Amino acid sequence: MxxxxxxxxxxxxxxxxxxxxxxxxxxxxxxxCENWKEIHHLVFHVANICFAVGLVIPTTLNLHMIFLRGxxxxxxxxxxxxxxxxxxxxxIMIWNSVFLVVNLxxxxxxxxxxxxxxxxKELSSLYRRMFEPLHVPPELFQRLTGQFCNIxxxxxxxxxxxxxxxxxxxxxxxxxxxxxKVSYRGHFLHNIYPCAFIDSPEFRSTQMNxxxxxxVTIIADDNCKFLCWSRERLTYFLxxxxxxxxxxxxxxxxxxxxxxYSLNDPTLNDKASKKLDxxxxxxxxxxxxxxxxxxASTSDSEDGLQMFLRGTSSASSLLTGPAEHLS
Numbered sequence: 001m002x003x004x005x006x007x008x009x010x011x012x013x014x015x016x017x018x019x020x021x022x023x024x025x026x027x028x029x030x031x032x033c034e035n036w037k038e039i040h041h042l043v044f045h046v047a048n049i050c051f052a053v054g055l056v057i058p059t060t061l062n063l064h065m066i067f068l069r070g071x072x073x074x075x076x077x078x079x080x081x082x083x084x085x086x087x088x089x090x091x092i093m094i095w096n097s098v099f100l101v102v103n104l105x106x107x108x109x110x111x112x113x114x115x116x117x118x119x120x121k122e123l124s125s126l127y128r129r130m131f132e133p134l135h136v137p138p139e140l141f142q143r144l145t146g147q148f149c150n151i152x153x154x155x156x157x158x159x160x161x162x163x164x165x166x167x168x169x170x171x172x173x174x175x176x177x178x179x180x181k182v183s184y185r186g187h188f189l190h191n192i193y194p195c196a197f198i199d200s201p202e203f204r205s206t207q208m209n210x211x212x213x214x215x216v217t218i219i220a221d222d223n224c225k226f227l228c229w230s231r232e233r234l235t236y237f238l239x240x241x242x243x244x245x246x247x248x249x250x251x252x253x254x255x256x257x258x259x260x261y262s263l264n265d266p267t268l269n270d271k272a273s274k275k276l277d278x279x280x281x282x283x284x285x286x287x288x289x290x291x292x293x294x295x296a297s298t299s300d301s302e303d304g305l306q307m308f309l310r311g312t313s314s315a316s317s318l319l320t321g322p323a324e325h326l327s
Contacts, residue, residue: 041086047078066114069107076100117142122151122176126227129195130174134247144244148233151176154220160198161214168202168212171228178224184216190262191221198226200255 054071057064076099083092117138119127123145131141152173154160160173160180180192192198198218206212238245 041082043078043082043086047075047082050075050078063114066107066110069103069110072103073100073107076103120145122225123227126174126176126195130251131247134250136244136247140241140244144237145227148237149227149229152226152228154178154224154226156220156223158220160218160220160224160226161216163215163217164213166214168199168206168214170231171199172203172231172234173198173226173228176225176227178220178222180218180224181221182216182218189216190259192218196258197252197255200252201259203231204252204256 050071054068054075057067057071061067076096079096080093080100083089083096119138119142123141127136127138127141160166161168163184174197175192175194177194179194180198182189182192197203199214202212202214238248
């Protein structure tokens with residue numbers, strides 16, 4: 001009774017084991033390569049060579065992505081030729097056609113990004129002197145100067161700003177051509193030359209306090225041309241471009257430093273101003289507005305102005321010492 005009950009349990013596994021062995025041996029015999037097929041056409045091998053060369057291009061190469069996409073595009077095109085003319089394989093042709101379109105679009109886009117950017121003739125000197133040394137890409141400079149700014153002109157004797165009248169909240173400008181002079185209640189302070197900010201002290205000192213008025217008068221000493229940004233839109237743009245925002249902080253700080261030197265020596269000419277441009281910014285956080293306000297608080301007389309200029313002379317001497325040491 002017990003023997004007959006256990007017999008099905010013992011017979012079933014014994015009959016199942018040979019079936020597993022046969023199942024494993026059949027696919028092995030079918031997939032074994034007994035005879036190699038003939039070598040494919042030369043077009044097939046050239047296509048693979050293009051893929052191999054594209055994949056081993058070093059990333060340190062400046063145009064490595066353009067070369068990679070270009071070689072992948074050529075390889076896919078050769079695969080399509082090989083599949084169509086020599087293998088008559090529709091599936092291979094379709095897949096490589098898809099790859100060809102994808103790589104070709106990437107290749108065209110990369111070429112478009114590398115296209116030469118044409119900067120307006122009036123702005124080319126500004127870019128070469130102020131922004132190119134700081135590695136600002138031409139396309140970024142073009143965005144900065146092409147959306148929310150315009151080029152304006154002033155004739156000799158016209159005022160850019162009048163003290164206690166003109167608001168400092170509206171604009172920020174860089175002089176492109178000509179010369180401007182800055183004065184306080186009829187007293188000459190300094191000149192402004194091309195490729196320098198016109199109102200950088202006001203821009204820095206009123207970033208937290210709006211509604212301020214110019215404490216100085218700025219008048220065109222020649223026929224002037226300047227690049228003018230809307231301050232509100234410029235601030236919004238710089239918030240979305242952190243790199244350019246830091247560039248502006250540096251340029252404005254250095255411009256304020258140059259104006260400090262100009263206050264110390266009102267006869268500073270354009271050649272000397274360019275020399276100062278090459279010196280490091282040692283007091284970029286200072287505001288000339290504070291000095292201009294101190295003029296008003298000291299005295300309205302000529303003696304008060306001279307006393308202030310003598311004070312800035314001693315402060316400037318402290319700045320030139322480290323600068324000469326660094327140079």
